[in-house]
Amino acid sequence: MKINIAFSSFLMPITIASCYVMVYYLIPKYLLLKKYSSFLLYGLYTFILTAFAVVLSVFYALIFILDLKIVELPIARSFPFILIAVYLIIFLASGITLLRHYYGSKTNNDKLLTKVLETQLKLKEQELKYLKMQIHPHFLFNTLNTLYGFALSKAEETPDLILKLSNLLDYLLYQVDKPMVDLSSEMNHIQDYIDLEKTRFSDSLDIRMKLEDFPAELQVAPMLFIPFVENSFKHGGSTEGKLQIDINVKAELGKVNFSISNTLRESLPFEKGEGIGLENIKKRLSMLYADRHELRIEKTPNRFNVELIIDTNG
Known part of the structure; x- marks a missing residue:
């Protein structure tokens, strides 16, 4: 059990580093800016480097922790499982980041839309007031002409x-x-x-x-x-x-x-x-x-x- 904990502790910096690169660099710089080809290319590099680092960690565990006694570390017998577990954590972190960005953008867009609608409403109200103001002189002009005619004839x-x-x-x-x-x-x-x-x-x-x-x-x-x-x-x-x-x-x-x-x-x-x-x-x-x-x-x-x-x- 202690050996598994030690081995997992060694994998943790690799997982954190990969998540950091994905969440704080690749996603905001390429994916969110719709530079999909660059995101796929650098994402592939990241996954390859992550796999390489995981391989090194397995060798480190075998050489320095177990003295090449593979039997004492069951998890070391399943390298694909280790790699999938690391990638799964990266995907989860990326997914959470994208969800936060989506809801954050949606909230900002809703606020912006509300401001736009409020501005349009104010402009509409101002235009309506202007149109109503036109009614007054137009109506009075016609009516006063009538009154003027009667006043002339007494x-x-x-x-x-x-x-x-x-x-x-x-x-x-x-x-x-x-x-x-x-x-x-x-x-x-x-x-x-x-x-x-x-x-x-x-x-x-x-x-x-x-x-x-x-x-x-x-x-x-x-x-x-x-x-x-x-x-x-x-x-x-x-x-x-x-x-x-x-x-x-x-x-x-x-x-x-x-x-x-x-x-x-x-x-x-x-x-x-x-x-x-x-x-x-x-x-x-x-x-x-x-x-x-x-x-x-x-x-x-x-x-x-x-x-x-x-x-x-x-």
């Missing part, structure tokens, strides 16, 4: 218009910055805007807005639909002396279907490029409802049709 409806505009501004200031609003609130906002335009167009407007029943808790991003309504008034044309606009909104199973159609003027600017409002809304849709929306815009000789379907489940 119309009696001007105070009522100012009150409605105040309600719209209240919505812009306190609701549009929220990530989500009730669909009912959004529709009320659109109705206030339509009431403003009704006053401006008087008898030259024929507008029909149909709202089907939808869940009270259903929410959407604010100011998604108003750009389409604004453009219907701004770019629509009269047929038989009236601008005709049809708006339909329905919701089923978490999907909101918004459609609007208006009579068309001959020279419509959409052919030259979409206005600020539509360009804005497309960007917001791609960010808020990337794979959960459908936007169809169709121009016919007499009408301009828009249909937007949003899936709020997600």
